Amino acid sequence: MNDTFGARLRARLDAYGPLCVGLDPSPALLHAWGLDDSPAGLERFSRTVVDEVGDVVAVVKPQSAFFERWGSRGITVLERTIADLREAGTLVLLDVKRGDIGSTMAAYAEAYLDRGGPLAADAVTLSPYLGFGSLEVAITSAMVNDAGVFVLARTSNPEAAPLQRHVAGQVIAAAAAANAGHTPFGPVGLVMGATLPELGEPLGDLNGPILAPGLGVQGATPADVARVFASVRHAVVPSVSRAVLTDPKQVRSRTLDYRDECAALLGAKVAAQK
Numbered sequence: 001m002n003d004t005f006g007a008r009l010r011a012r013l014d015a016y017g018p019l020c021v022g023l024d025p026s027p028a029l030l031h032a033w034g035l036d037d038s039p040a041g042l043e044r045f046s047r048t049v050v051d052e053v054g055d056v057v058a059v060v061k062p063q064s065a066f067f068e069r070w071g072s073r074g075i076t077v078l079e080r081t082i083a084d085l086r087e088a089g090t091l092v093l094l095d096v097k098r099g100d101i102g103s104t105m106a107a108y109a110e111a112y113l114d115r116g117g118p119l120a121a122d123a124v125t126l127s128p129y130l131g132f133g134s135l136e137v138a139i140t141s142a143m144v145n146d147a148g149v150f151v152l153a154r155t156s157n158p159e160a161a162p163l164q165r166h167v168a169g170q171v172i173a174a175a176a177a178a179n180a181g182h183t184p185f186g187p188v189g190l191v192m193g194a195t196l197p198e199l200g201e202p203l204g205d206l207n208g209p210i211l212a213p214g215l216g217v218q219g220a221t222p223a224d225v226a227r228v229f230a231s232v233r234h235a236v237v238p239s240v241s242r243a244v245l246t247d248p249k250q251v252r253s254r255t256l257d258y259r260d261e262c263a264a265l266l267g268a269k270v271a272a273q274k
């Protein structure tokens with residue numbers, strides 16, 4: 001059986017539609033839920049999100065920063081959350097945005113990509129600022145472990161453009177080269193904000209998935225995603241966090257609304273209807 005990350009992601013997208021839910025237990029959201037800003041609050045929040053969305057979306061993306069704030073106690077909650085998500089069946093994309101020289105990248109790869117590691121996810125986010133080549137050890141590790149990486153190309157925040165527009169083409173070309181020959185997707189995805197006014201660079205040869213954060217609070221709509229990513233609509237995975245997380249009683253219904261609207265506008269089916 002083909003159990004690569006690309007194959008698992010394709011199967012999950014086909015079954016559950018194109019949506020990633022971000023698991024962002026920020027102090028503001030803990031407060032809005034009436035929870036303490038504490039490791040116990042973090043755990044309650046995370047368990048609730050896993051229960052509400054783990055069986056209805058393709059991917060869940062825990063934001064590591066909100067767990068790291070609590071040091072070892074937060075990391076313990078993150079470990080448990082990753083295990084709970086895996087048990088629920090959804091793919092886990094850990095948003096850590098790591099990037100460093102090769103020898104240090106090897107340690108990050110061991111932490112997040114080695115099968116069986118306590119923080120092992122299906123995929124992680126990586127920053128190419130030290131050069132795309134510095135990520136090679138992590139990409140190799142992803143291939144060996146049937147995992148994936150999502151490399152920042154054009155992020156969703158407004159400050160990004162002046163820097164990233166000069167280098168995004170290189171990042172996209174290097175990702176496409178790393179994915180050549182893999183099917184249905186190679187192990188190297190890109191992060192391209194849902195807030196972008198246009199793609200700017202052709203992505204037709206990428207042969208990998210595209211994470212598009214920025215739905216909801218950052219201003220992008222499912223219709224924006226469908227318009228901007230029309231040329232790669234089979235590969236785009238829109239991502240939303242705060243807009244579905246503001247009220248614990250509505251997490252599931254808001255998620256289903258976003259999921260079904262994204263699926264309809266991107267021409268995707270949701271085979272496993274819930």
Ligand SMILES: O=c1ccn([C@@H]2O[C@H](COP(=O)(O)O)[C@@H](O)[C@H]2O)c(=O)[nH]1
Nearest residue numbers: 022063155156213217218240241242243
């Ligand atoms: O380009 C990027 C890359 C990552 N993010 C992360 O996604 C979520 C977005 O949260 P929302 O509440 O949906 O705005 C957050 O964890 C960011 O760190 C991003 O926004 N843009």
